[in-house]
Amino acid sequence: MDRITITIDEALLATIDALVAEKGYGSRSEAIRDLVRAAAKRDAAPELPCIATLSYVYDHAVRGLAQRLAQAQHDHHDLVVAIQQVQLDHQARLEIVVLRGPSDAVRRFADSVTSQRGVRHHALHLVPARLEETRHDHGAGAHRHLHVHA
Known part of the structure; x- marks a missing residue:
């Protein structure tokens, strides 16, 4: 050493x-x-798949910020799995975004969101994963599952 x-x-x-x-x-x-x-x-390995949570607090009174954040999520619908919003007070809103995709794309999306004027606190948590799509029948009709293997 x-x-x-x-x-x-x-x-x-x-x-x-x-x-x-x-x-x-x-x-x-x-x-x-x-x-x-x-x-x-x-x-x-920035190209490897991951699942992630991006949480941030923002001031929803900042002109156009909520719309820009919503547009960013819409523009990256391939990464965004789910979104939850919590109103903390009259101005502060907590948003939690669940993401899935290549880790470099997830990081770029997170950076584009958290660098917006009015976004105050933020954290990105990535979990490396191997995503598998399988097709099978549970008796109620065939459907697909996404398996995450960390």
């Missing part, structure tokens, strides 16, 4: 130390290795 030296500001170091304590890592090195592995795995 190689040893490296990095320069990091005090605030970020405090964040790393909090992560070490919270997750029970034996050292800062273990925490940083785990973060790097997760980032590498996340970015390794």
Whole structure:
């Protein structure tokens, strides 16, 4: 194993130390290795299929924002599986979008949504998957199922 030296500001170091304590890592090195592995795995194969949730809070009083978000979802109907909206207060709305498709396309869609003026907090959670479409008969007529194998 190689040893490296990095320069990091005090605030970020405090964040790393909090992560070490919270997750029970034996050292800062273990925490940083785990973060790097997760980032590498996340970015390794952008064309691979995934299922994902994109959640964000936005100010629905921002002129035209709700329409732009709806249009983006419509334009990417091949990725969007389901949408749920929750009115948090008079201006803030939480939206949760379930997505399915190539991870690079899902990330591009998420970036296009979350970069809109008026979108405040957001998180994207991707789950790598192998999607299979099978056709079989349950007795009530043949239909298709999409199987997710992580």
